[in-house]
Every structure is written in structure tokens, then in C-alpha cells.
Amino acid sequence: xxxxxxxxxxxxxxxxxxxxxxxxxxxxxxxxxxxxxxxxxxxxxxxxxxxxxxxxxxxxxxxxxxxxxxxxxxxxxxxxxxxxxxxxxxxxxxxxxxxxxxxxxxxxxxxxxxxxxxxxxxxxxxxxxxxxxxxxx
Amino acid sequence: xxxxxxxxxxxxxxxxxxxxxxxxxxxxxxxxxxxxxxxxxxxxxxxxxxxxxxxxxxxxxxxxxxxxxxxxxxxxxxxxxxxxxxxxxxxxxxxxxxxxxxxxxxxxxxxxxxxxxxxxxxxxxxxxxxxxxxxxxxxxxxxxxxxxxxxxxxxxxxxxx
Numbered sequence: 001x002x003x004x005x006x007x008x009x010x011x012x013x014x015x016x017x018x019x020x021x022x023x024x025x026x027x028x029x030x031x032x033x034x035x036x037x038x039x040x041x042x043x044x045x046x047x048x049x050x051x052x053x054x055x056x057x058x059x060x061x062x063x064x065x066x067x068x069x070x071x072x073x074x075x076x077x078x079x080x081x082x083x084x085x086x087x088x089x090x091x092x093x094x095x096x097x098x099x100x101x102x103x104x105x106x107x108x109x110x111x112x113x114x115x116x117x118x119x120x121x122x123x124x125x126x127x128x129x130x131x132x133x134x135x136x137x
Numbered sequence: 138x139x140x141x142x143x144x145x146x147x148x149x150x151x152x153x154x155x156x157x158x159x160x161x162x163x164x165x166x167x168x169x170x171x172x173x174x175x176x177x178x179x180x181x182x183x184x185x186x187x188x189x190x191x192x193x194x195x196x197x198x199x200x201x202x203x204x205x206x207x208x209x210x211x212x213x214x215x216x217x218x219x220x221x222x223x224x225x226x227x228x229x230x231x232x233x234x235x236x237x238x239x240x241x242x243x244x245x246x247x248x249x250x251x252x253x254x255x256x257x258x259x260x261x262x263x264x265x266x267x268x269x270x271x272x273x274x275x276x277x278x279x280x281x282x283x284x285x286x287x288x289x290x291x292x293x294x295x296x297x298x
Contacts, residue, residue, distance in 0.1 A: 071242070071282075074274075074278070111271065112271065115271035115272070115274070115277065116287070118274045118277070118278075119274055119277035119278050119280075119281045120278070120281050121278055121281070121282065123282065124278070124281050124282045127282075127284075
């Protein structure tokens with residue numbers, strides 16, 4: 001599964017902020033940590049704000065904070081904000097037997113993807129300890 | 138006489154975890170188990186649970202329940218060790234876990250899962266598995282939160298017409 005940049009940035013931001021719900025970080029702070037574009041992330045943060053996943057605090061020391069329930073918010077809640085919803089319009093050739101068979105397989109893949117993303121909460125993600133290759137200094 | 142462990146004190150890391158004890162289920166628990174099943178699914182299935190109580194609770198088949206200080210049933214779990222299934226090494230299988238909806242989000246499900254895993258470990262197995270309807274996001278999320286990931290097998294099926 002390939003994620004669009006906005007989706008990946010949104011996941012980074014939500015996971016970074018949810019790691020410590022008391023902290024407030026600017027889009028620039030988060031972008032710097034992950035080596036991503038601040039401008040692009042700023043647009044993503046506004047979308048996350050509209051969805052109620054983060055809240056913007058104004059003033060000195062202001063920034064974004066996590067505003068949702070980490071145990072009830074899943075990866076799907078973030079991914080579905082940025083990735084196209086549903087199966088999309090019919091593709092050329094889908095009316096053929098081969099096209100229809102291909103659609104059945106692709107629908108199965110999409111259903112498993114969605115089930116996986118819906119089943120993993122932000123809290124579960126934060127408790128995962130995958131092995132990460134040591135970065136060269 | 139039924140053996141019971143000491144009541145587990147409230148976990149400092151999760152203040153909402155109620156005081157509870159976990160013990161092996163016994164035939165006299167049937168009415169409470171059936172009532173909890175009815176509360177959750179609307180179908181008490183007493184015949185099914187009578188059969189389960191007869192089949193589990195001995196050998197490598199575990200039927201554990203959690204109860205509060207007053208003996209009120211909070212939840213239960215069933216698991217067993219299956220050896221060489223589909224060519225795999227012996228593994229622990231969890232195929233039923235139910236927690237009273239009034240007690241959920243309090244850590245009882247985790248305590249039951251930990252308890253059955255502890256028995257699997259003591260029996261020498263090194264992995265635990267389950268199978269869940271992929272549309273059942275609640276139970277999928279629970280197992281994910283316990284650390285389970287997609288395993289090496291994919292379940293396949295077809296309709297026999």
C-alpha cells in the first residue's frame with residue numbers, strides 16, 4: 001500500500017502529538033523532526049484540525065496538541081481524511097470477465113487494508129516497538 | 138473445592154482496573170457465563186456453554202474467568218494449545234474472550250488475555266493466535282492492542298453450493 005504524502009504527514013503529526021498529549025508543537029517543529037515540508041504539513045494540520053484530531057492553541061508557546069482519544073482513534077481515521085474514499089469510478093475494461101475478476105481481487109485487497117487500518121489505534125501504535133535501523137550519525 | 142488466587146490489587150498503571158481474581162471456570166459458573174453471553178450477543182446459548190465447560194478446563198484447554206470481590210462475573214476467556222495444525226509448531230489459540238460491557242476499558246480483557254498466555258508459556262508454546270472477523274473492529278482492536286499482528290497464514294474459504 002502506498003500512502004500519499006499528506007496521509008503520511010498526517011500520521012506522523014498525530015502520532016507525534018499523541019505521544020505526549022500535554023505538549024504543543026508547531027507544524028515547523030514536527031516537520032523538522034521528520035524531515036518533511038513545513039508548508040505541506042501546515043495544510044495537513046488544518047485538515048486534522050477540522051476533523052477534531054488536533055487543536056490549535058494560539059499565543060506564546062502555542063501550537064498544535066492532540067485533541068482526540070488515542071484508544072478510540074485508529075489509523076483509518078487519519079488515512080481516510082487524505083486518501084480517496086470508496087472504490088472510485090469504474091475503470092475501462094471492468095465490464096469484461098477479466099476486468100470484473102480483477103475488480104474482485106482488488107476489492108479483497110482494499111477490504112483487508114481497511115480492516116487492518118481500522119483495527120490499529122493510535123495508542124496501539126505508540127506502544128509498538130519495531131526495530132529501527134540505527135541512523136548514521 | 139475450587140482453588141482461587143488472591144484478589145489482584147488495582148494496577149497502579151491503570152487506576153480503572155477493578156480488583157478481581159482470575160480462576161478456572163467450573164460447571165456451577167454456567168448460569169453466569171450464559172447470562173453474560175446473553176447480555177453481549179442476545180443469545181445465552183446455555184447448551185453450548187455447558188458443553189464448553191465440560192470440554193475445557195483440563196489438559197491444554199483453558200477456560201478462565203475473572204470475577205470481582207463479590208464473585209460477580211466480569212469476563213471469561215477460552216484458549217487451547219493446538220499442535221502441528223497446518224504444519225505449524227504448537228501454538229496457543231484464543232478463540233473466545235468476553236468482557237461485561239459495563240466493565241470494558243478497565244483492563245479485564247487484558248488481564249484475561251495475559252492469564253491464558255501465561256498458561257500457554259508455562260506449557261512451553263512460544264506464540265499465540267486467534268481468528269477474527271475482519272469486520273469486527275472492536276475485537277480486532279483489542280487483539281491488536283495486546284500486540285498481535287497478522288500471522289503467516291491467510292484464512293481462505295468458499296461457498297459450497
